[in-house]
Amino acid sequence: MNYTELQLTVSPDFTDILTAELGELGFESFVETDEGLNAYIVEPDFDEPALQELIAKYADQTAIAYEVNSLEKKNWNAEWEKEYEPIEVADQVRVRASFHPVDARFRYDIVINPKMSFGTGHHETTAMMLEHQLGLDFAEKTVLDVGSGTGILAVLAAKMGAQAVVAFDIEEWAVANARENAELNDCPQITVFQGTIDDVDPTNRYDIILANINRNVLLAEIPLYTSLLTTQGHLLVSGFYEADAPDIAQKAIDTGLTTSNTLIRNQWTSLVFDK
Incomplete structure (x- = not known):
């Protein structure tokens, strides 16, 4: 069966949400590109009017263009395996797919088969979050992973000794993948549920909260994260550009947190706050 390839030219700020939206339209796999996003669907399932309706939904928020190509039948698993390379973080973490062999040189071996979910470690925001995690003590700690995607951050927390990790995502397929x-x-010790921060029991407290989302969600939800942190707890955030870091930091400071660490990669930023 042939596949249809959709090539989207769009701002990186919108690739995550468009991945989710296209997943609802039946697209099966996604590749982030320098221009935006490529998405793939079996040819009979492609619905161009539905796609145009989706494009129109976001047209007033960002410049967006698309091109559609018909692709010959291929072994897409083989193609994906050919392109997916393991990543290494701070000489301690190696993130690989299940078809890659183990490399004993790394302290933490993480297996991630991403399917449609965001978070293989290849994106700067995820890699920075993993690096920040290496600087914290997770032994016997309770952890909350906000918008967990593939669950990669939750997995490292568990491997670093966390007693209990609660992860959640709004998308059903991301929850299944995590x-x-x-x-x-x-x-x-990882528990994953479908929902939002509003579905987290407000009486619970967490030693470490991980939130790799986006600027607007962080600005809206940081006060909630702070209320869920234990005294001397840590909040790790990413998913925004360097230019947005002052606003994120100020929001955290306003809720009683202090900034303890910063990483910047290709204009993306990750921050650590302490309570």
Whole structure:
């Protein structure tokens, strides 16, 4: 069966949400590009009027253009495997797919089969979050992973000794993927549910909260994260550009947090706050 390739030219700020929206339209796999996003769907399932309706939905928020190509039948798993390379973080973490061999040189071996979910470690924001995690003590800690995607951050927290990790995502397919990856990595202390921060029990407290989302969500939700932190707890955030970091930091400071660490990669930023 042939596939249809959709090439989207769009701002990086919108690739995550468009991935989710296209997943609802039946697209099966996604590749971030320098121009935006490529998405793939079996040819009979492609609905161009539905796509045009989706494009119109975001046209007033960002410049967006698309091109559609018909692709010959291929072994897409083989193509994906050919392109997916393991990544290494701070000489301690290696993130790989299940078809890659183990490399014993790394302290933490993380297996992530991403499917449609965001978070293989290849994006700067995810890699910076992993690096920040290496600087914290997770032993016997309770952890909340906000917008967990593939569950990669939750998996590292568990491998670093966290007692319990609660992860959630708004997308059903991301939740399923995170659960699969938790099982792949033998992390029974990870619990994943579908929902938002409003579905987290407000009486619970967490030693460490991980939130790799985007600027607007962080600005709206940082006060909630702060209320869920234990005294001397840590909040790790990413998913925004360097230019947005002052606003994010000020919001955290206004809620009683202090900034303790900063990483910047290709204009993307990740911050650590302490309570």
